[in-house]
Amino acid sequence: MLSWIIAIIVGGVAGWIASMIMGRDASMGIFWNIIVGLIGSLIGNWVGNAFFGVGGPIGEFSLTGFIVAIVGAVILLAIANLVQRGRVR
Numbered sequence: 001m002l003s004w005i006i007a008i009i010v011g012g013v014a015g016w017i018a019s020m021i022m023g024r025d026a027s028m029g030i031f032w033n034i035i036v037g038l039i040g041s042l043i044g045n046w047v048g049n050a051f052f053g054v055g056g057p058i059g060e061f062s063l064t065g066f067i068v069a070i071v072g073a074v075i076l077l078a079i080a081n082l083v084q085r086g087r088v089r
Contacts, residue, residue, distance in 0.1 A: 011033075012034040014070045015032070015040065016037070018074045021070075022074060022077040024077060039073075040073025040076045045065075048068045
C-alpha cells in the first residue's frame with residue numbers, strides 16, 4: 001500500500017517538474033501531473049533500461065528512479081506537443 005502512495009507522490013512531482021520544463025505547467029492540474037509522472041516513469045524506465053542500462057527500482061524511492069521519471073515525463077509531454085501541433089484547430 002505504501003509503495004502506491006510513494007508512486008503517486010513521486011509521479012505527481014515528476015510530472016509537475018516535467019511540465020515546468022516543457023512550459024505546460026499552467027495548462028495542467030495535479031491530476032494530469034500525476035498521470036504524466038506515472039506514465040513518464042514507465043517510459044523512462046523502458047528507455048533507460050533498453051538503451052542505457054539505467055532504471056529506477058519499482059516500489060521504492062531513489063534519486064535515479066526520480067530522474068528517470070522526469071526524463072520519461074518530458075518525453076511524454078514532447079510527444080503530446082507534437083500530436084497537438086499536428087491537429088487542425
